[in-house]
Amino acid sequence: MTDPNGHDLRTDGVPESDRPGPGGEDSVMALHRAAMDVMNDPVMLSAEGTPDEDEAAPGGQDTVQRMQDILMREQAEPRDGFEPVPFWVAVVCGGLLMWGGYYLGTNNADFRADVYDTSEFRLGGDLRLPAGGPAPPDPELKTVAEYVKVGADVYRRVCVACHKPDGNGDPSQQYPPLNGSEWVAGAEASPARLSRVVLYGLHRPITVKGKSFNGQMPAQGGVLKDYEIAAAIMFARNTWDNKADPNDANPAVTTAAVKAARDKTGKRDPMTETDLKAISLDQSDLPPPANAPKTDKADAPPAKSDAAPKG
Numbered sequence: 001m002t003d004p005n006g007h008d009l010r011t012d013g014v015p016e017s018d019r020p021g022p023g024g025e026d027s028v029m030a031l032h033r034a035a036m037d038v039m040n041d042p043v044m045l046s047a048e049g050t051p052d053e054d055e056a057a058p059g060g061q062d063t064v065q066r067m068q069d070i071l072m073r074e075q076a077e078p079r080d081g082f083e084p085v086p087f088w089v090a091v092v093c094g095g096l097l098m099w100g101g102y103y104l105g106t107n108n109a110d111f112r113a114d115v116y117d118t119s120e121f122r123l124g125g126d127l128r129l130p131a132g133g134p135a136p137p138d139p140e141l142k143t144v145a146e147y148v149k150v151g152a153d154v155y156r157r158v159c160v161a162c163h164k165p166d167g168n169g170d171p172s173q174q175y176p177p178l179n180g181s182e183w184v185a186g187a188e189a190s191p192a193r194l195s196r197v198v199l200y201g202l203h204r205p206i207t208v209k210g211k212s213f214n215g216q217m218p219a220q221g222g223v224l225k226d227y228e229i230a231a232a233i234m235f236a237r238n239t240w241d242n243k244a245d246p247n248d249a250n251p252a253v254t255t256a257a258v259k260a261a262r263d264k265t266g267k268r269d270p271m272t273e274t275d276l277k278a279i280s281l282d283q284s285d286l287p288p289p290a291n292a293p294k295t296d297k298a299d300a301p302p303a304k305s306d307a308a309p310k311g
């Protein structure tokens with residue numbers, strides 16, 4: 001048996017004991033020689049001389065290394081279906097839920113159908129809006145009874161909140177009475193004064209029926225029309241204990257009187273008791289009869305009368 005180099009495997013460098021025995025040509029050592037040559041091959045062992053990976057010798061030493069390389073390089077395959085929900089997703093969903101609840105809570109308008117239903121604007125419903133077609137003309141009120149009838153409705157809508165159904169107001173809230181008030185149906189009452197109280201509101205202390213009130217009556221001139229203001233005043237003058245206009249054909253406070261007061265005074269701050277007293281009881285804002293000289297003490301500019309509260 002010879003190796004590729006022609007050496008006799010049995011005699012070349014082999015210990016004496018490995019010489020073939022009498023019965024056989026070969027030995028265990030000789031059988032392993034081929035494999036040993038491959039493993040001791042300096043080309044296979046040296047770092048630089050490592051042959052191409054694909055050509056690594058079968059059963060060569062680097063196969064273990066290659067296997068380890070593969071194990072080190074590869075990660076476990078990800079599997080579907082068992083990932084926990086990311087925290088930020090829970091936070092975002094919770095935030096959206098809270099925002100939705102808050103929005104619903106603040107904007108539900110009591111879930112009333114008529115609040116956000118814009119169809120009413122187009123259909124010209126009850127709302128008096130420019131887009132709703134021509135508003136019905138103001139009723140032309142003539143008699144005291146007509147004023148009082150319309151005024152009852154206005155009073156119920158607006159004035160009743162403060163002056164109460166019985167017209168006695170609520171002294172604990174600084175709401176003075178209209179029932180029996182000298183400013184409504186007594187010594188201090190006049191169309192010019194009453195129109196301005198309702199048109200512009202009233203503040204600062206005022207004495208009604210011997211009691212001082214210091215409240216804030218909001219101006220109604222922007223909310224109510226002239227005929228509504230006249231009607232509400234006429235209602236107050238002729239309801240409860242008040243009987244200020246016995247002559248049904250001759251109402252004291254008319255739509256025309258309120259309109260004249262509004263036109264004359266324009267915009268101004270709320271009235272005060274002082275302002276009211278400055279308006280003489282016989283002042284009329286309506287055009288005076290041809291020969292009567294016009295007295296106009298009352299309508300001092302608002303800045304003056306408001307800046308200097310006298311008496």
Ligand code: HEC
Pocket residue numbers: 154155158159160161162163174175176177178181182183184194197198202203204205206208213214215216217218220229232233236
């Ligand atoms: C928000 C509450 C409120 C409303 C609404 C209101 N008033 Fe007044 N009113 C007052 C207060 C408060 C005073 C007293 C103001 C003061 O102390 O200076 C007053 C005073 C008056 C006075 C003079 C004092 C008196 O008692 O005679 C008259 C007249 C009057 N209001 C009529 C009306 C009429 C008519 C309406 C409806 C068109 C009306 N008010 C709506 C709160 C209100």
